[in-house]
Amino acid sequence: MAVSAVQKVLLMYFSVSVIIFLNGYFFRTDNESVTSVPVLLSVLLVIPVYMWCKSYCEKTELSKELDGRNKDIVLLWIFALFILALSVRVPSVLSFGMAYEKTPLIYLIILTVLVIERTDVSSFGFKIGNLGRSLLFGFFFFVILDGLALLFSYLMIYVLTGQILVQSYNFLPFLLTMPFMTLCVGISEEGLFRGYMQTHLEKLYTFKRAILFQAILFGVWHFVWNLSPFQPLHMIFYVGYTFLIGLLFGYFYSKTRNLTPLVFAHGLFNSVPQGIIENQLAWDALQTFSMSYQVLVWAFPYIVSAVLTFLFIKYLVKEI
Secondary structure, eight states: OOHHHHHHHHHHHHHHHHHHHHHHHHSOOOTTOOOSHHHHHHHHTHHHHHHHHHHHHHHSOOBSSOOOOOHHHHHHHHHHHHHHHHHHHHHHHHHHSSOTTHHHHHHHHHHIIIIISOBOGGGGTOOOTTHHHHHHHHHHHHIIIIIHHHHHHHHHHHHHHSOOSEEEEOHHHHHHHHHIIIIIIIHHHIIIIIIIIIHHHHTTSOHHHHHHHHHHHHHHHTGGGGTTTTOHHHHHHHHHHHHHHHHHHHHHHHHHOOSHHHHHHHHHHHHGGGGEEEOHHHHHHHHTSOHHHHHHHHHHHHHHHHHHHHHHHHHHOOOO
């Protein structure tokens, strides 16, 4: 493994990070805004890496198999990429309240696979064949896991309070957030945790242990949102919640060997709720119930939807 190749990858990773961070500094925005210059730049900068990747794969002889490194080296690289990703993620979230590290992370993953490991990206789930089928699987995955959970929660709130929580739906926030949440958040997180980590780990361990390992890191990945202000209980809950999501996403990837459905589902997962306009009266009525009832309203539907999602993956999902 050439030292120069590693240096080039690191230089590109931090260069793209600095470019986006400077835009974040000069064009500050709050958490809800998705029309900012840094967000738009993040989406646009995905295009060059895609075009370069396509050209590089056509001109370079790449292996279709993973490079067969020993366990210690594989684990070292997994943790190295995770720490590198966090080194940009933490200041991004703390400084701007936004995940501006997503596009630099895409560069890091793609360049690591192609330039350092000399492996075709399709071996890590980056596939665009059977696009229609992939998107359909991703859509059903989202509907069963998140759509049904939200529907069950809203029905339970209506039964308890007599109030309908959803007042209306505004498609504009959904349309504005979807490109970033799919092309930046979806590709980067699915590429790192399911594509890179899980693919490598499945060569060393059973697929169950590989799924568990990446899900733990995926949960830890989300601790940053509760650092400032420091909220330990919220942090524990959010890390645990995203860990469970990581298990289901990992299981789905183990069956499809394709990241496209997960990238699409990830985008829907993060952007569809943005357009929901809630009824404040329903929220106020729900607050009058005990904490146990409030937790039940949100936890029970997701438990049911998680079980249904598991069954969907187990019996209906196949390699794409």
